[in-house]
Amino acid sequence: MSTPASFEAVSLNDxxxxxxxxxxxLPFGVVGFGADTIVQTYNATEARMSGLDPxxxxxxxFFDAVAQCMNNFMVAQRFDDEPEIDDIVPYVLTLRMRPxxxxxxxxxxxxxxxxYILIER
Amino acid sequence: xxxxxxxxxxxxxxYACPVGLIECNLAGDIALMNPHAMxxxxxxxxxxxxxxxxxxxxxxxxxxxxxVEDYAPATGKICDGHRIFVDLGQGRRAQAPKVLxxxxxxxxxDRLMVTLADISQQVVQEVRLxxxxxxxxxxxxxxxxxxxxxxxxxxxIASANACFTKQTGHDCAAVTGHNLADxxxxxxxxxDLQLDxxxxxxxxxxxxxxEGWQQRAEGGRYWCQRLVVARSDGDGPSLTGxxxxxxxxxxxxxxxxxxxxxxxxxxxxxxSNRRHFSQNLEREQAHxxxxxxxxxxxxxxxxxxKAVNDTHGHPVGDVLLRRVAEVCIALLPPxxxxxxxxxxxxxxxxxxxxxDQAIGLADDMRKAIAAMQLETPRGPLKVTAxxxxxxxxxxxxxxxxxxxxxxxxxxAAKREGRNRVYRSAARAA
Numbered sequence: 272m273s274t275p276a277s278f279e280a281v282s283l284n285d286x287x288x289x290x291x292x293x294x295x296x297l298p299f300g301v302v303g304f305g306a307d308t309i310v311q312t313y314n315a316t317e318a319r320m321s322g323l324d325p326x327x328x329x330x331x332x333f334f335d336a337v338a339q340c341m342n343n344f345m346v347a348q349r350f351d352d353e354p355e356i357d358d359i360v361p362y363v364l365t366l367r368m369r370p371x372x373x374x375x376x377x378x379x380x381x382x383x384x385x386x387y388i389l390i391e392r
Numbered sequence: 393x394x395x396x397x398x399x400x401x402x403x404x405x406x407y408a409c410p411v412g413l414i415e416c417n418l419a420g421d422i423a424l425m426n427p428h429a430m431x432x433x434x435x436x437x438x439x440x441x442x443x444x445x446x447x448x449x450x451x452x453x454x455x456x457x458x459x460v461e462d463y464a465p466a467t468g469k470i471c472d473g474h475r476i477f478v479d480l481g482q483g484r485r486a487q488a489p490k491v492l493x494x495x496x497x498x499x500x501x502d503r504l505m506v507t508l509a510d511i512s513q514q515v516v517q518e519v520r521l522x523x524x525x526x527x528x529x530x531x532x533x534x535x536x537x538x539x540x541x542x543x544x545x546x547x548x549i550a551s552a553n554a555c556f557t558k559q560t561g562h563d564c565a566a567v568t569g570h571n572l573a574d575x576x577x578x579x580x581x582x583x584d585l586q587l588d589x590x591x592x593x594x595x596x597x598x599x600x601x602x603e604g605w606q607q608r609a610e611g612g613r614y615w616c617q618r619l620v621v622a623r624s625d626g627d628g629p630s631l632t633g634x635x636x637x638x639x640x641x642x643x644x645x646x647x648x649x650x651x652x653x654x655x656x657x658x659x660x661x662x663x664s665n666r667r668h669f670s671q672n673l674e675r676e677q678a679h680x681x682x683x684x685x686x687x688x689x690x691x692x693x694x695x696x697x698k699a700v701n702d703t704h705g706h707p708v709g710d711v712l713l714r715r716v717a718e719v720c721i722a723l724l725p726p727x728x729x730x731x732x733x734x735x736x737x738x739x740x741x742x743x744x745x746x747x748d749q750a751i752g753l754a755d756d757m758r759k760a761i762a763a764m765q766l767e768t769p770r771g772p773l774k775v776t777a778x779x780x781x782x783x784x785x786x787x788x789x790x791x792x793x794x795x796x797x798x799x800x801x802x803x804a805a806k807r808e809g810r811n812r813v814y815r816s817a818a819r820a821a
Contacts (some may be wrong), residue, residue, distance in 0.1 A: 322403045324396060336408045340430035363434055363442045368406055368424045370443045 278391045279359070283378050286312075286387055300390035308332045308347075311385060320392060322367045340365050341388070346377065354381040364390070412508030418460060418501075420446035432492055432508050436478060445506060451734040452478050452666065453494070455659040458710065463498060470496040470504075475511070475655075477667040491515045491667075539638040542623075545631050547571050547591060559640050561609030572636065577607050587620075589683050594620040595631055603641065615641045658732040660710055661717040669731035669739055673791055676743050680784045687784040688750035690740035691798040692720070692757060695776045695810040697736035708768050712775060719760040723753065739798075750781040754813040762811060776811035778802055 276285050278299045286294070286301065291314075294301055300317030304310050310333045313325040321328075323337065334342040341347055341362075349356060356379045364371050376389040396404075406413070412429030416422045422443050425433075430442070437448035446457045453476040463470045473493040490512040497505045539556035543549055549572050552564040560576075567575050573587040585593070585602055593600040599621045606616035619637040624630060656668035679685040694700075694716065701709040713736065720738065721730050729741040740757070742750055758777055766773040780801030787793035801814035808814070 321407070322400065323407065324400055327396070327400075327404060338427060339407070339410075340427035340434065342431050343435050345435060363430060365425050365427045365430045367403060368426055370422055370425060370430070 278374070278376060278389055281389070283380050283383055283385075283387060286378075287383070287385065299392075300388075302333060302338075302388045302390070303385045304333045304388075305384055305386075308334050308350075310337070312387075317390060320366050320390065338364075338388075341375075346375065346388070349377060350379055350386055353379065355379060366392075412506075414445060414504075414506040414508070416445050416504050416506065418498075418504060420444040420457070429506075429508050432478075432510070445504075449476065452476055454732065454735050455665070456494070456496070457706075458660045460496060460498075460504065461706075465498070467498050467500060470498055473511075475515075475667065477665075477670055537639060541572065541636045541638075543572050543634050543636055545595075545633055547573055547588060549575070550633065556638070559608075559614075559638060560606075585679070585683070587618075590618065590620045591634060593682060594622045594634060598622055606638070617641050658717075661713045661732050663717040663721065663738060664729050664731035666731065666733055669729060669733065669741060672729050672741055676741065677784065677789065677791055679743070681789060686744055686746045687794075688742040688745040688747060688781060689783075689794050689798045690742070690750055690754045690757070690779055690781050691733070691795070691802045692738045692740065692754070692777050692779045693802055693806070694736040694761075695778055695806070697775070700773065700775065704768055704770060704773065708766070708773065712766055712773065715764055715766060716761055716775070716777070719764060720757050723756050723760060725753075739795075747781060747783050747786070750783070751813055751815065754779040754781050758811065758813055778805040778810050779813045780805055781813065 276289075276297065281297075286303065294312065295315035297314060297316055300320055301312060301314040302310060302317055303312030310328050310331055313328045315325070318325045318328070321337070328337055331337060334347045338346075341364075345360070345362070349358075356377045359374055359376045362373055362375045364373050366373075371392065374391045376391075377386075378389070379386040406426045409426050409428055412426065412432055414422055414425040414429045414433075422445055433445075433448045434442045436452055438451070440450060441447045446460075449456055453474075456474075459471055459474070472495050474495070476492040476494055478490060478492060491510075491514075493507075493509045493511045495507045499505055537555070539553065539559045541549055541552045541556060549567050549570055552567060554564060556562065556567075557564045562575055576587060585600075590600045590602065599619065601617065601619045603615065603617050605613045606618070607613050617637075617639040619639075621635045621637075622631055623633050623635055625632050656664055658665045673689075676685070676687045680687050694712075697709065697712075700712060713732075717730065717732070717738070720740070724730055724740070725742065725745070727743055728745075729739075731739050731741070733739045740753070742753065745753070758779055761775060761777045764775065766775075780798045780803070782794055782797035782801060784794050787797050801816075805812050805814040
């Protein structure tokens, strides 16, 4: 990789084509999941912030098992309602059970099966 | 198996827990919370701080702060399953929670444990059970307690039983041929349906049951359950008349009355709570839709109330809120509802009030509030309010739109200088 992709600029295609090590090296959290919300990608940065082992997060329904705090109309519902999203929203997560202000970037494209949430502390 | 640390296991457990867990201090500042708690809290907080329990819930459960303040023991359970109604005027997804249950436990001088759980489904079931209860109660209690009448499709009495005479004081033979609505003279000053309106619904749905005050021949009144059932002959759908059953329901038990107060009244001010307000709003919306009853809403917000709290402290602010509720409730028409919607915001629900009547009452409330004076250690305190009115007609029948319109007018009144009821230029002209 030439330059590290930024939180605002990285595209869905960049994320898809990235090698795992490069995704892990990003300074922000990356979670990729399918239409069924099952987690397919969980990078090392996100694992460090949440305190969870990626191995246990992969394969679980994201909004039910890990990110219930996003399971409302502000985040989860948008992936149901909007086939195309690229939006940055201020949010409060409960990383390691502490209220933590973050910025979320929600990314979905109609023709792409995997959607992404990027998390910047 | 991966070799997970115990901390990881604990975190996984808390991330996945389907009940909200919060630890905060007595001021509401949150130290720890799990994702499920945030799932509910963040949407309710809106632009306010989701890091403080009381601030985040200020709009939907302003009573929480005073419930905690009023709890004297050093430790113990402050409340168990306290219901927070969150479905008012937000136009959210259908499966979004409508009722949360909140349990507060005081663990020490400045430490609270809080749980939040979505009990919407449970509440829906309770309502269904209550309706079924009323229905079975009417069917199962002693048959002799019933006044039973047969009436024609146009509302005239074809026959009435002896119990009708005993219950209402009207001779059951003499009333035959008369219009039942004229005989009954129900108290129609409020939101109760008149008999002809009940007949209309029964003709459409098959039956209708309601409770309300009923007048006896000598003028006294009693609480009456009135069931109207449409009758048709055998096969054809054509209506041949109605059966009407009247039942003199004994006064409600004191315990049930306490429970009703607990469920419908705002802890601090004695005004109705959001839940009661929201339920009645839906009921009146149904009446509007089915029978075109007028419905008006006033929203009332105290001017510069934050300054009162900052200058005089919360206890004085609380007394002021109570006084405002008192003077406004005194002005209410029968069946009108005065409710605390959040911090210093109140709503007045006015069945069968048109826009001009609502403006008139809003102005009376404004004057009554402006005339109040509260003695405080820092001298006399006065307060004013700004008000906005809207009717369900103007809002096209939508509760969300009704609240939004009244709110918009309230803020227009604020912008125009406060201590006023908003009047649109078109209406004033």
